[in-house]
Amino acid sequence: MLVMEFKAVLKESQRVAIxxxxxxxxxxxxxxxxxxxxxxxIGKKELYRYNTQLRDEFEFVKHLNSHACQASVENVERAIKRFFDNCKKKVPGKKGYPKFKKYSxxxxxxxxxWELSPDKKSIKFTDKKGIGQVKLKGTWDLWRFDQKLIKRVRIVQRADGYYxxxxxxxxxxEQLQATGCNVGLDVGLKEFYTDSNGYxxxxxxFYRKGEKRLKFYQRRVSRKKKGSANRKKAINRLGRQHLKISRQREEHAKRVARCVIRxxxxVAYEDLRVKNLVKNHCLAKSINDAGWYQFRKWLEYFGEKFGRITVAVNPAYTSQNCSACGAVVKKSLSTRTHVCECGCELDRDHNAAINILTKALSTVGHTGTYINARGDSTSTLPGSDLVEQVGSLNRESPDF
Structure with a gap:
């Protein structure tokens, strides 16, 4: 699946309708x-029948396209399935019980x-919500795709407009020629990552650099009267700054991951549980700013796209074990140099990256791209449907 995104050029009446x-x-x-x-x-059949009852009961629901209503039911169905799957797998902590949405x-x-115009530069929504003809602004070329291949169309609202x-x-x-190179990656806070070759x-x-500007906009929001139009404008400016930082982090992770995979x-990396790591309030901001999850997500996506092997290994003792002799050399986070009695002296992250690569190469039975060193499939599989792509995983920037 490929997700192609366009900026929507709208009138005020269309914004209200959306x-x-x-x-x-x-x-x-x-x-x-x-x-x-x-x-x-109850099963999913009962859920869809209740959706039909809602369309008969409420006129404003009937004005929305029936398939759009079914997509909302599918969201509930996936949330329920995910909850029961977590219960069956006995996932520690909260199991993700479905919640109501206050904002969407x-x-x-x-x-x-919807109907796509012949020139592929605009789209018309044909339901009774009154959205009408929407002009598309972007660089993607829809001409090379048959309209039958377009399985989903989503309207997304962001701080800087609608998409x-x-x-x-x-x-x-795509198929690439073999390079004969293998690499292990150790992500960190001092450096984005250190590979097994020492790079x-x-x-x-990005967040640390933009934090001063964020605090400025946050003060502007706090000084405005609640419920006023000026407060809404200040919130929008703050949201745009956050959106800019998130885009910078995502594009950086995408660019670096693509280069590593090609x-x-x-490519071997640590099977980190970022959700648990950010519970450390001393490091949470820096971990989120580094964007480890985004980097891993794009590594796995490009690994599948280019036919490369990506292996997530257990991170236990990768920093403590010596990459030369295997001896355990305990060190705190403040110790940045690995020094062993065998004479091995390396940067802490460089030593860990070598251990990560060694663990990955010792893993037998590489039956696919998404295999980690414990034999489990990795957690971030690029989805096959737009509705599962919150972060639009399959959308590649035309700049790369």
Whole structure:
């Protein structure tokens, strides 16, 4: 699947209509979820039947395209399935019980409710919400795809405007020549990552650099009267600054991951649980700023696209064990140099990267791209459907 995103050029009346469509989709989702909570044990057929009842009962729900309402039901269905899967796997901590949504920023259409213009520069939404013809602004070329290949269309609201996403069912895989190189990566806070060859990628620290500006906009928000128009404008400016930083972090992770995958036949990295690591309040801001999860996500996606092997290994003792003799050399986080009695003296992260690569190479039975050193499949598989792509994983920048 390939997700192609365009900026929407809208009139004020269209903005109001899109907001109404988003609210309606959220209403359907919450009502269906409440129906499931009140009637435990029902299946998905009952959920879709209740969706039909909602369309008969509420006129504003009927105005939204029927497939868009079904997409909201699918969101509930996936949340329920994910909750029960976590229970069966006995995932520690919270199992992700489905929750009601107070805020939402998207509405999703399937293969009906919209028409693409012949020049592929605008899209018309044909339901009764009144969105109408929307001009598309972007560099993607929709001409080379048959309209039948477009499986989903989503309208997404962000701080800097509205976007239209197209989910196109195409094969994006490419075959590259073997390089004969393998690499292990140790992500960190001082450096973005250090590989087994000793190269250290600098950590850009986008949030730290933009923190001063964020604090300025945050003060502007706190000084405005609650509920006023000026406060909404100040919140929007703050949101735009956060959006800029998140885009910088995502593009950096994408660019670096693509270069690493294209340069190596096998890439090994730590199977880190970032969700648990950020519980350390002393390091949470720096860990989130580094963007380890985004980097791993793009490594796995490009690994599948280019036919490379990506291996997530257990991070236990990768920093403590000596990469030369295997002896355990205990060290605190402040100790940045690994010194062993065998004479091995390396940077702490360089030593860990070598251990990560060694663990990956010792793993037998590489049956696919997504295999970690414990034999489990990795957790961030690029999805096959737009509705599962919150971060639009398959959307590649045309600049790369």
């Amino acid at each position: 907001n109404e469509a988003i609210r309606t989709a959220r209403f359907v989702r919450n009502k269906v979820l409440r129906f499931w909570m009140d009637n435990r044990g 920023r998207s509405v999703e259409y399937k293969q009906s409710g 239209i996403q197209f989910c196109v069912k195409v094969d994006t895989s 250290a990628e600098p950590n850009p620290r 340069s190596n036949d096998l």
